[in-house]
Amino acid sequence: SQTIHQWPATLVQPVGSPLSLECTVEGTSNPNLYWYRQAAGRGLQLLFYSVGIGQISSEVPQNLSASRPQDRQFILSSKKLLLSDSGFYLCAWSVLSGTSGASEQFFGPGTRLTVL
Amino acid sequence: QKEVEQDPGPLSVPEGAIVSLNCTYSNSAFQYFMWYRQYSRKGPELLMYTYSSGNKEDGRFTAQVDKSSKYISLFIRDSQPSDSATYLCAMSEGSGTYKYIFGTGTRLKVLA
Numbered sequence: 001s002q003t004i005h006q007w008p009a010t011l012v013q014p015v016g017s018p019l020s021l022e023c024t025v026e027g028t029s030n031p032n033l034y035w036y037r038q039a040a041g042r043g044l045q046l047l048f049y050s051v052g053i054g055q056i057s058s059e060v061p062q063n064l065s066a067s068r069p070q071d072r073q074f075i076l077s078s079k080k081l082l083l084s085d086s087g088f089y090l091c092a093w094s095v096l097s098g099t100s101g102a103s104e105q106f107f108g109p110g111t112r113l114t115v116l
Numbered sequence: 117q118k119e120v121e122q123d124p125g126p127l128s129v130p131e132g133a134i135v136s137l138n139c140t141y142s143n144s145a146f147q148y149f150m151w152y153r154q155y156s157r158k159g160p161e162l163l164m165y166t167y168s169s170g171n172k173e174d175g176r177f178t179a180q181v182d183k184s185s186k187y188i189s190l191f192i193r194d195s196q197p198s199d200s201a202t203y204l205c206a207m208s209e210g211s212g213t214y215k216y217i218f219g220t221g222t223r224l225k226v227l228a
Contacts (some may be wrong), residue, residue, distance in 0.1 A: 007158055032214050044160075044204070045218035051214060064162075070214075104150060105206070105216050109157040 002027035006108040019078040023091030031093040033074040038088040122219030135192040139205035146207040151190045
């Protein structure tokens with residue numbers, strides 16, 4: 001069965017510090033990978049998605065970046081955190097179905113980031 | 117107008133009640149519809165996944181899609197305090213589109 005891991009679970013960082021959040025998926029090949037941010041009362045905001053190694057699409061211009069160095073690894077980074085980067089960061093995966101064109105999307109446990 | 121609208125609640129019901137959660141949407145190209153349950157400080161958990169119009173049942177949960185009205189529902193029968201969570205609807209066009217559009221979630225409280 002498929003499993004998705006995220007770490008760290010919780011992070012407190014000062015403004016201006018760098019960030020690296022990691023996500024790995026087990027039990028599937030060539031997944032589509034996603035980074036979302038969830039702010040209280042504002043729903044899920046899609047930040048990045050990737051359909052393959054080295055292929056990153058950005059949805060929101062900001063000081064965050066994403067990389068996919070391996071098929072099942074997705075990394076969210078920042079060189080200098082802002083207060084507004086605080087939130088709950090979720091990694092997700094899906095597999096594009098050849099027949100239906102879509103599949104369910106599954107989420108990781110999330111990383112709660114507080115920038116002080 | 118948002119692509120997906122969902123009442124934020126909170127919705128409070130007594131234990132054993134039938135719960136109805138709803139989302140409306142504006143994009144007629146959506147074909148895939150999902151419901152997620154999210155407990156506080158946890159990642160969303162997929163509950164139901166449906167394609168096109170119709171009903172799907174899984175235990176105490178029933179998902180309904182009415183594409184003509186652009187309206188989807190999740191029914192929870194015999195609600196339990198453990199059902200207390202935020203419920204998110206999500207939709208996708210499919211056909212090579214990689215994006216999923218989410219509602220903001222409805223907070224449900226089931227009172228013992």
